Amino acid sequence: xxxxxxxxxxxxxxxxxxxxxxxxxxxxxxxxxxxxxxxxxxxxxxxxxxxxxxxxxxxxxxxxxxxxxxxxxxxxxxxxxxxxxxxxxxxxxxxxxxxxxxxxxxxxxxxxxxxxxxxxxxxxxxxxxxxxxxxxxxxxxxxxxxxxxxxxxxxxxxxxxxxxxxxxxxxxxxxxxxxxxxxxxxxxxxxxxxxxxxxxxxxxxxxxxxxxxxxxxxxxxxxxxxxxxxxxxxxxxxxxxxxxxxxxxxxxxxxxxxxxxxxxxxxxxxxxxxxxxxxxxxxxxxxxxxxxxxxxxxxxxxxxxxxxxxxxxxxxxxxxxxxxxxxxxxxxxxxxxxxxxxxxxxxxxxxxxxxxxxxxxxxxxxxxxxxxxxxxxxxxxxxxxxxxxxxxxxxxxxxxxxxxxxxxxxxxxxxxxxxxxxxxxxxxxxxxxxxxxxxxxxxxxxxxxxxxxxxxxxxxxxxxxxxxxxxxxxxxxxxxxxxxxxxxxxxxxxxxxxxxxxxxxxxxxxxxxxxxxxxxxxxxxxxxxxxxxxxxxxxxxxxxxxxxxxxxxxxxxxxxxxxxxxxxxxxxxxxxxxxxxxxxxxxxxxxxxxxxxxxxxxxxxxxxxxxxxxxxxxxxxxxxxxxxxxxxxxxxxxxxxxxxxxxxxxxxx
Numbered sequence: 001x002x003x004x005x006x007x008x009x010x011x012x013x014x015x016x017x018x019x020x021x022x023x024x025x026x027x028x029x030x031x032x033x034x035x036x037x038x039x040x041x042x043x044x045x046x047x048x049x050x051x052x053x054x055x056x057x058x059x060x061x062x063x064x065x066x067x068x069x070x071x072x073x074x075x076x077x078x079x080x081x082x083x084x085x086x087x088x089x090x091x092x093x094x095x096x097x098x099x100x101x102x103x104x105x106x107x108x109x110x111x112x113x114x115x116x117x118x119x120x121x122x123x124x125x126x127x128x129x130x131x132x133x134x135x136x137x138x139x140x141x142x143x144x145x146x147x148x149x150x151x152x153x154x155x156x157x158x159x160x161x162x163x164x165x166x167x168x169x170x171x172x173x174x175x176x177x178x179x180x181x182x183x184x185x186x187x188x189x190x191x192x193x194x195x196x197x198x199x200x201x202x203x204x205x206x207x208x209x210x211x212x213x214x215x216x217x218x219x220x221x222x223x224x225x226x227x228x229x230x231x232x233x234x235x236x237x238x239x240x241x242x243x244x245x246x247x248x249x250x251x252x253x254x255x256x257x258x259x260x261x262x263x264x265x266x267x268x269x270x271x272x273x274x275x276x277x278x279x280x281x282x283x284x285x286x287x288x289x290x291x292x293x294x295x296x297x298x299x300x301x302x303x304x305x306x307x308x309x310x311x312x313x314x315x316x317x318x319x320x321x322x323x324x325x326x327x328x329x330x331x332x333x334x335x336x337x338x339x340x341x342x343x344x345x346x347x348x349x350x351x352x353x354x355x356x357x358x359x360x361x362x363x364x365x366x367x368x369x370x371x372x373x374x375x376x377x378x379x380x381x382x383x384x385x386x387x388x389x390x391x392x393x394x395x396x397x398x399x400x401x402x403x404x405x406x407x408x409x410x411x412x413x414x415x416x417x418x419x420x421x422x423x424x425x426x427x428x429x430x431x432x433x434x435x436x437x438x439x440x441x442x443x444x445x446x447x448x449x450x451x452x453x454x455x456x457x458x459x460x461x462x463x464x465x466x467x468x469x470x471x472x473x474x475x476x477x478x479x480x481x482x483x484x485x486x487x488x489x490x491x492x493x494x495x496x497x498x499x500x501x502x503x504x505x506x507x508x509x510x511x512x513x514x515x516x517x518x519x520x521x522x523x524x525x526x527x528x529x530x531x532x533x534x535x536x537x538x539x540x541x542x543x544x545x546x547x548x549x550x551x552x553x554x555x556x557x558x559x560x561x562x563x564x565x566x567x568x569x570x571x572x573x574x575x576x577x578x579x580x581x582x583x584x585x586x587x588x589x590x591x592x593x594x595x596x597x598x599x600x601x602x603x604x605x606x607x608x609x610x611x612x613x614x615x616x617x618x619x620x621x622x623x624x625x626x627x628x629x630x631x632x633x634x635x636x637x638x639x640x641x642x643x644x645x646x647x648x649x650x651x652x653x
Contacts, residue, residue, distance in 0.1 A: 054136040058209055060113075061328055061346055061379070062255060062283045067133060071143055071650050074558055076520070076544070078600040078612040079504035080147055080157065080393040080646055082124040088522050089566050091105070091581075091591070091632035094639055095183040096155055097125065097190030098219060099574055101581050103566065103632075104524055105503050105536055106463075106478050112407055116291040116322045117437045118579045122247065127196045127213040127286055129253035134200045134209060135173045140164035140653040147646035155181040155644065169364065172199040179264075184639050187222040204276055207257040217247040221297070221576035223305050224635025239305050239635065243297035245576055253287040258333055259422040285328040289354075292321040295445070295577055306447045306577065316446040318577070320439070324354035338383035348377040352400070358444050369438075373400025374633040405434040405456070423468045432459040436486050440494040447577045454496050458483040472511035479504045487533060488582035492575045500528040518560075520544040532585050537566035537592050546600075558602040568592040573634040584634065594630045594638075595619050608650045617641045 043167040055069040083090040083100050087107040092100035099121035109120050119126060130452035135141075142162045149155035156178070163173035177194040194218045201208040223239030259278035266275050295318040299306055330344030352373045379393035389412070396406040409430030417423040435441075436454040443450050465476040482501045489495045496649050505526045512519040528534040546560025572581045599613040620640045629637035 025448050039410065050138070052138050053141055057131060057133060058211075058255060060130065061332070061377070062257060062285065062328075063395075064134075070525055071648075072604070072607060072610075074556055074602045074604045074610060077558075077602045077610055077648075078614045079562075080145075080612075086124050088524065088564060089537065089540040091408075091572055093222075093574060093633055094185070094631075094636045095188050095190050096157075096181050097192050097217070098188075099581070100124065101578075101633075103537055103569075104505075104540060105526060105528075105534070106505055106507075111437065112405075112432055112434055113290070114437060115324070116249075117439050118247065118293045118320065119249065119291065121579065121581070122192075122217060125177075125192050125194070125217070126215045126249055127175075127177070127194045128249070128251045129211050129213065131211060132196050132198050132211040132253075133173065133175065134198050134211075135163040135169070136171050136200070136202075137163055137165055137569065141652075142651040142653075143648065144650075145291075145646065145648035147644060149181075149642055149644045153182055153184055153639070153642055155642075157646075159648075163533070164512060169203045170199070171202045173197070183220075185225060185238075187220045187240075187243075189220045191218045192216070203627045205259045205261075205278075207259070209253075209255040211251070211253045213249070213251045215249040217245075219245050221245055221295075222636075223576065224505045224574075224633075224636065226635075239577070240576065241303060241575060243295075243299070245296075245579065246294045248290075248292055250290045251287065252289075255283065255285040257281055257283045261334065261336055267582075277336045278496075279337040281330075281332055281334050283328075283330040283332070285330075286325070287324075287326040287328075289322070289326070291323070292319065292357075293579065294319045295579070297577075308447050308449075309349065310449055311446050316577070318445040319358075321332050321357035324352055326350065326352045327644070340481075342383055343380060344383050345380045346378070350375045350377065356438055358439075358442070369401075369442075369451070371400045373402060375402075375405075378397045389413040389415075401438060402435055407432045407434075409542060417468070420468060420470045422467075423470065424466075426465045428463045430461045432461070433457070436494070436496075440486055443578070445577060448492060450493055452494065452496075454486055454494075455484050457486060472509075474507075474509045476507045477505070478507075485533065488575075488578065488580050490582065490584045492578055492582050497530075497533055499534060500529075503527070503534060515549040518544075518546050518548065518558075531570060533583070535570035535572070535583065537569040540566040546602075554606060556604040558600075560600060562596075562598045562600065564596040565594075566592040571631060571634045574636070581633070582639070586634075589634045592629070596638075608652075610648045612644075612646045614644045614646075615641065616644065 053069065055067040056064045057067060058236040059065050079085060081096060083092060086261045087102040087104050089103040090100050091103055091276050092098050101121065109123055114120065140162070141164065143160070145159040147155070147157045157180075158176065158178040160176045161173065163171060165171045175196040177192070179192040180190065182189050195214045199210045221243035223243065226237070226239055259276065259281045261276055261278040263279070264277050265272050284312050295316065297316045298314065300314045301309060301315065328348055328350045330346055330348040333341075333344040334504040340342040353371075354373065355370045375395055377393070377395040381391035381393060382389055385642040391411040392407040392412070394406065396405055407430055409428070411426065411428050413424050413426040415424045433456050435454070435456050441452045460481045461478070463476065467473070480503050485497045485501050486494055486495060487497065503526065505524060507522070507524040509522040511521065520543065524540045526536045526538060526540070528536050542562070542564050544560060544562045546558045549557040549559065551557070568590050569592050570583070570585070570587070571589050573584050595618070597618045598614055598616040599618065600612060603611045605611070617639060618641055631637055
């Protein structure tokens with residue numbers, strides 16, 4: 001049944017013929033049952049008055065990666081934007097939820113793990129099985145956060161999370177994220193809805209993890225604004241007529257792990273309990289994915305933004321789709337094996353059946369390609385060897401579109417201070433060879449068509465990091481060498497650079513505390529061997545200062561300011577029809593050398609209510625209205641100063 005479902009002819013405009021469309025109603029009923037189940041059952045009988053909330057992700061190798069989660073901390077609470085959390089310098093289209101790209105090179109998306117390249121400009125907002133959070137809690141837990149701004153821009157965000165244990169061994173969690181904004185200028189609105197449901201079950205030898213994620217994104221495309229010198233942009237005409245982009249992503253994943261080993265008897269409160277001592281585990285994951293993109297406009301040849309109209313001259317309705325079924329099987333070592341043998345290992349076989357869909361002759365001829373792709377991943381690592389951690393890994397694709405692609409790498413980490421936990425120095429290296437993204441080789445739309453045969457891209461990455469968490473200090477030195485780099489040029493088409501490129505980066509962060517005064521600092525130095533291909537700011541920096549006030553332990557206040565700054569560099573451009581950033585290589589189109597200054601007040605009332613008040617980009621108030629508006633992306637002015645407010649409530653029943 002599943003095979004018939006996956007192999008069925010793909011129709012991009014019919015949303016209900018896919019597995020997810022048929023199961024939404026059943027999922028909703030399950031959620032209702034779980035939400036209204038008896039919360040008393042979720043409490044452990046031991047120490048039930050003390051809540052324990054554990055949060056983690058499930059990595060690609062099925063290992064749990066714990067997430068630091070502190071819902072009562074007021075530190076940097078006002079930093080709620082996804083792009084600000086991810087990188088200290090990001091270029092976007094002037095509005096929250098719009099396409100963006102990090103200007104810190106080593107914060108950019110790793111394309112080796114790419115599945116659908118049109119998600120790349122939005123990946124910081126999208127949920128999937130890789131970043132889904134799993135929980136374990138002794139008592140039901142709910143968190144609600146809402147932020148808003150002035151009505152002109154009408155920025156609204158919602159972050160809702162509820163989790164509880166139906167049984168000490170069984171948990172479920174529901175998360176909903178909403179991002180919406182009208183933008184400062186015409187035809188700039190954005191809207192993102194993301195839903196994530198996870199559940200996990202752990203009982204002796206058996207572990208099960210389930211996740212379902214759904215993302216729906218809708219953005220208006222202005223194409224930028226023609227005159228940014230002294231113009232009233234709020235009534236300016238966008239460069240594209242009635243254009244929008246919509247993205248939808250669905251991801252359903254189920255993982256099972258069975259651990260082999262013996263049980264050991266332990267005494268606990270005059271009771272003998274059996275505890276498993278695992279040696280080897282066998283794991284299986286099955287994932288169903290569906291992703292598609294639709295681009296629309298009402299441009300014609302007189303508009304001037306697009307020069308090519310391949311199929312229609314008065315309207316565009318381009319669609320691209322991807323659906324897949326992925327199976328993974330893993331055998332790996334566990335705690336007792338690693339303790340006895342002083343090393344660990346894992347071996348993963350990955351089989352993926354997927355279909356890529358694109359109209360080749362618009363409504364007259366479909367271009368649908370089906371692939372059965374297999375890869376093998378293996379790793380071996382040291383365990384408890386004189387505080388030295390060593391790891392070697394490799395991933396190789398041996399069939400399908402990516403046949404011949406591989407990555408091999410290694411890591412060495414030395415823990416250096418006995419009295420400072422998690423202080424270490426680490427070295428990382430990897431070599432990657434991979435084919436061009438499918439849509440870089442083959443793409444068909446009303447405005448752009450191409451069929452390429454690019455040679456594989458080869459990359460060598462090296463990095464060294466030095467970390468002392470207790471002193472809030474981190475230093476990272478990284479470098480990459482790229483052969484046959486692929487990028488989008490001034491005519492908005494992918495081209496391959498046949499010479500070598502290199503990027504070097506040194507970044508450091510250090511926090512200081514002088515009684516109630518706190519200083520947070522981050523700085524990055526970067527150098528690109530050819531800024532006509534990869535343009536980066538040489539220096540990017542972030543600084544935050546805040547002062548702590550405490551009123552009778554009932555009201556905690558952080559008062560402070562933030563500054564973001566970078567040196568000048570060539571700005572990227574963005575083309576909505578292809579859904580990617582490109583580089584025009586115009587020396588007059590520069591960005592940077594513009595301080596973004598904000599002031600904020602964070603407040604904590606009792607234990608469960610946190611608020612912030614923030615005014616962003618104060619510098620714009622004093623700028624000359626006759627000057628050209630500052631941009632991060634060509635033709636897209638950055639937002640002017642605005643006020644923002646946010647509040648979060650947490651409920652621990």
